[in-house]
Amino acid sequence: MIASLNPQQQAAVTSASKHALVLAGAGSGKTRVLTTRMAWLIQTGQATPFGLLAVTFTNKSAKEMLTRLTSMLPINVRGMWVGTFHGLCNRMLRAHHRDAGLPQTFQIMDSADQLASIKRLIKAAGIDDEKYPPRDVQRFVNGAKEEGERPGDVDAWDAHRRRMVEIYQLYQDQCERESVVDFAELLLRSYELLQRNAPVREHYQRRFQHILVDEFQDTNRLQYRWLTLLAGGGASMFAVGDDDQSIYAFRGARVGNMAEFERDFAQGNVVRLEQNYRSYGHILDSANALIAHNASRLGKNLWTEQGEGEMVRVVEQPSDMLEAQWIVDEIKSSIDEGRMRSEIAVLYRSNAQSRVIEHALFSSGIPYKVYGGLRFFERQEIKHALAYLRLLDNPHDDTSWLRVVNFPTRGIGARTLEQLGDIAREQNVSLFRAVAHVPGKGGANLARFAQLIQHMAHEAQVLTLPELIEHVVHHSGLLEHYKADREGADRLENLQELVNAATVFMHEERYDDAPAGRAHDESGPDSITGEIVGMSPLAAFLSHASLEAGDNQAQAGQDAIQLMTVHAAKGLEFDVVFITGVEEGLFPHENSLLESAGIEEERRLMYVAITRARERLYLTLAQSRMLHGQTRYAMRSRFLDEIPEQHLKWLTSKEAGARREPWSGAFRRGDAYNRPGTGTVAPRAARSTALGVTVGDRHFRVGQRVRHAKFGEGTILNLSGAGQDAQARIQFADAGQKTLALGVAKLDAVA
DNA sequence: GTGTCGTCCTTTTTT
DNA sequence: AGGACGACAC
Numbered sequence: 112m113i114a115s116l117n118p119q120q121q122a123a124v125t126s127a128s129k130h131a132l133v134l135a136g137a138g139s140g141k142t143r144v145l146t147t148r149m150a151w152l153i154q155t156g157q158a159t160p161f162g163l164l165a166v167t168f169t170n171k172s173a174k175e176m177l178t179r180l181t182s183m184l185p186i187n188v189r190g191m192w193v194g195t196f197h198g199l200c201n202r203m204l205r206a207h208h209r210d211a212g213l214p215q216t217f218q219i220m221d222s223a224d225q226l227a228s229i230k231r232l233i234k235a236a237g238i239d240d241e242k243y244p245p246r247d248v249q250r251f252v253n254g255a256k257e258e259g260e261r262p263g264d265v266d267a268w269d270a271h272r273r274r275m276v277e278i279y280q281l282y283q284d285q286c287e288r289e290s291v292v293d294f295a296e297l298l299l300r301s302y303e304l305l306q307r308n309a310p311v312r313e314h315y316q317r318r319f320q321h322i323l324v325d326e327f328q329d330t331n332r333l334q335y336r337w338l339t340l341l342a343g344g345g346a347s348m349f350a351v352g353d354d355d356q357s358i359y360a361f362r363g364a365r366v367g368n369m370a371e372f373e374r375d376f377a378q379g380n381v382v383r384l385e386q387n388y389r390s391y392g393h394i395l396d397s398a399n400a401l402i403a404h405n406a407s408r409l410g411k412n413l414w415t416e417q418g419e420g421e422m423v424r425v426v427e428q429p430s431d432m433l434e435a436q437w438i439v440d441e442i443k444s445s446i447d448e449g450r451m452r453s454e455i456a457v458l459y460r461s462n463a464q465s466r467v468i469e470h471a472l473f474s475s476g477i478p479y480k481v482y483g484g485l486r487f488f489e490r491q492e493i494k495h496a497l498a499y500l501r502l503l504d505n506p507h508d509d510t511s512w513l514r515v516v517n518f519p520t521r522g523i524g525a526r527t528l529e530q531l532g533d534i535a536r537e538q539n540v541s542l543f544r545a546v547a548h549v550p551g552k553g554g555a556n557l558a559r560f561a562q563l564i565q566h567m568a569h570e571a572q573v574l575t576l577p578e579l580i581e582h583v584v585h586h587s588g589l590l591e592h593y594k595a596d597r598e599g600a601d602r603l604e605n606l607q608e609l610v611n612a613a614t615v616f617m618h619e620e621r622y623d624d625a626p627a628g629r630a631h632d633e634s635g636p637d638s639i640t641g642e643i644v645g646m647s648p649l650a651a652f653l654s655h656a657s658l659e660a661g662d663n664q665a666q667a668g669q670d671a672i673q674l675m676t677v678h679a680a681k682g683l684e685f686d687v688v689f690i691t692g693v694e695e696g697l698f699p700h701e702n703s704l705l706e707s708a709g710i711e712e713e714r715r716l717m718y719v720a721i722t723r724a725r726e727r728l729y730l731t732l733a734q735s736r737m738l739h740g741q742t743r744y745a746m747r748s749r750f751l752d753e754i755p756e757q758h759l760k761w762l763t764s765k766e767a768g769a770r771r772e773p774w775s776g777a778f779r780r781g782d783a784y785n786r787p788g789t790g791t792v793a794p795r796a797a798r799s800t801a802l803g804v805t806v807g808d809r810h811f812r813v814g815q816r817v818r819h820a821k822f823g824e825g826t827i828l829n830l831s832g833a834g835q836d837a838q839a840r841i842q843f844a845d846a847g848q849k850t851l852a853l854g855v856a857k858l859d860a861v862a
Numbered sequence: 863g864t865g866t867c868g869t870c871c872t873t874t875t876t877t
Numbered sequence: 878a879g880g881a882c883g884a885c886a887c
Contacts, residue, residue, distance in 0.1 A: 170877085197876085197877045219877090222875090222876090222877085359874085359875075460873070461872090462873080462874085463872070463878095657877085659877085678875065679874090700874080737878070740879080
């Protein structure tokens with residue numbers, strides 16, 4: 112088990128110090144170390160499976176961990192606390208719902224549900240949604256919760272923020288009324304439960320003597336505190352992560368938690384896993400050189416025994432279309448060499464870039480798969496079916512109620528619903544409770560719907576979960592509705608798939624053929640441990656659906672080129688990787704430059720992208736690309752210049768076209784287009800503006816040095832638009848980046 | 863209730 | 878450019 116590990120991996124797995132921090136570089140066997148550590152703790156008798164707590168961020172890695180563990184040790188992993196932060200918190204809250212102040216049947220809202228809930232609240236409370244856009248409110252609420260702050264804790268220093276806090280409070284009241292919790296609430300509630308309830312806290316502190324955390328660089332403040340609290344009874348903490356791969360600051364992750372952990376817990380017990388088993392030398396050294404430009408790092412240098420391998424290939428094309436075409440041609444020859452299509456990935460910084468690449472692949476008849484689309488449990492028809500199921504468990508869930516009260520249509524219009532909403536608000540009750548007070552025909556229709564729900568809830572007491580879902584799909588009218596729809600065939604298929612998913616779920620959770628709505632075993636032998644949670648198959652399935660949205664890809668099976676954002680590629684690896692759009696403004700993204708430490712996160716993102724490649728890596732860029740309906744021109748990314756020449760092989764000339772240095776002297780127009788090898792000559796109109804724009808009698812070019820009366824000297828990073836509407840993004844030496852309208856701004860060329 | 867038109871936005875996203 | 882969503886008309 113341990114013998115096959117390298118010395119650093121062994122040191123990590125068998126670390127005898129109380130706490131340890133493992134700095135695990137990309138492709139260094141991180142998951143292996145984590146799972147072997149667990150197996151080793153159990154095998155050497157230092158821990159029982161029962162006494163381990165292992166936390167991950169995604170269901171996928173939790174599953175992977177359990178799979179590997181069972182392959183090493185013949186243990187029963189059922190009842191082990193291995194899962195995502197959210198999954199484990201849910202588990203804890205179900206077991207102690209009373210102590211946590213939650214009804215047993217509380218439902219979990221996903222982000223879309225949460226947004227709908229906030230929109231409804233803003234409308235009902237008559238709040239100006241221009242001043243308080245639902246998305247901003249959602250970000251504010253989640254941000255506060257991730258910092259561990261309730262409305263009363265938020266520092267509200269101005270009127271706008273004070274109002275935000277009020278809305279936050281209103282939202283909390285609404286959630287309470289409807290017995291629903293959002294993702295962040297799962298964590299915060301769990302944290303507060305542990306903090307306030309000594310018996311519960313001490314129970315878990317006693318139980319979990321070893322806490323293991325994966326992807327530690329992605330933890331937020333609340334998660335860190337949650338872990339700290341659980342470890343407060345003397346448990347050992349084993350944290351694995353890579354600060355260089357922290358790319359989720361925008362959603363609350365704090366890289367700083369790693370340094371904090373080292374200071375507060377590990378205290379020097381840091382193990383570095385630096386041997387890389389994935390990539391060849393040139394690729395790895397490129398990544399090392401790039402990331403060395405980041406100032407705030409714990410420090411780490413990857414190495415490999417695999418040899419140099421191929422150099423990193425760099426290609427610059429005149430346009431995004433030609434960039435895509437070039438990639439497709441290169442992919443073709445890779446396939447001709449006998450490579451699997453699924454071993455070739457095309458990565459991009461932003462989703463908008465995929466269109467052009469898809470188009471080129473499609474035209475060439477090459478199968479491809481785009482990751483990041485709608486996931487199974489997010490599909491409209493599935494959300495509808497789930498909304499019905501949720502109402503069976505909790506008819507006060509207004510979000511679900513409103514989703515299906517008139518879907519399929521049953522004569523309940525906006526007017527009736529407004530009436531219903533008014534009554535519910537007046538009496539401070541759920542929509543379900545308010546039904547009885549709506550007069551007239553609308554009231555009768557509502558009553559019929561309420562009866563339908565109650566009737567189906569009754570069925571839940573006798574039918575198994577798959578049977579119940581079939582029943583609901585049929586009697587709700589969903590079946591008929593989609594049958595009548597010309598394009599409903601796929602949706603019906605998905606609904607059938609939902610029934611199948613439920614069958615699998617029942618089997619996996621060992622519910623056998625228990626009725627869907629009947630609680631499993633209300634008072635288990637040890638109710639405080641949560642081992643027997645007392646959830647009905649229906650409730651458990653609904654949690655599952657919220658917490659695990661399903662696969663994030665189109666359709667599996669076929670051997671296809673893999674298309675995804677760099678973020679989505681984290682944790683994956685491919686023989687051949689194309690990193691596209693390696694341009695200033697795109698990668699690094701211009702918005703990131705406005706954020707503090709934004710550029711370092713972009714650099715880590717590039718580091719993640721590079722380290723996905725095993726054998727061959729391409730960096731591609733385009734001098735011009737279509738963005739928001741405008742053609743934009745950009746310089747090559749600064750990241751290209753941070754990789755030493757010795758690792759790069761330019762397949763197109765490095766000097767022509769978009770370059771980083773400001774132009775000095777004459778630049779021969781059209782060079783980039785007329786160079787042999789690119790194969791295409793751009794249309795005349797594009798050619799005349801490709802290198803710059805003309806505003807009145809003045810010419811501006813990308814890379815040109817300019818002086819502004821107020822901002823001082825700067826360099827034009829990119830140009831967009833034409834004539835009097837043309838805009839320039841300019842990096843000023845002192846004033847930072849600005850976007851200026853060239854028709855308005857007073858700019859002088861600097862010699 | 864359904865269809866059409868106009869407006870708005872556009873970095874990254876798991877749970 | 879292109880998609881999503883909301884307002885409005887039939």
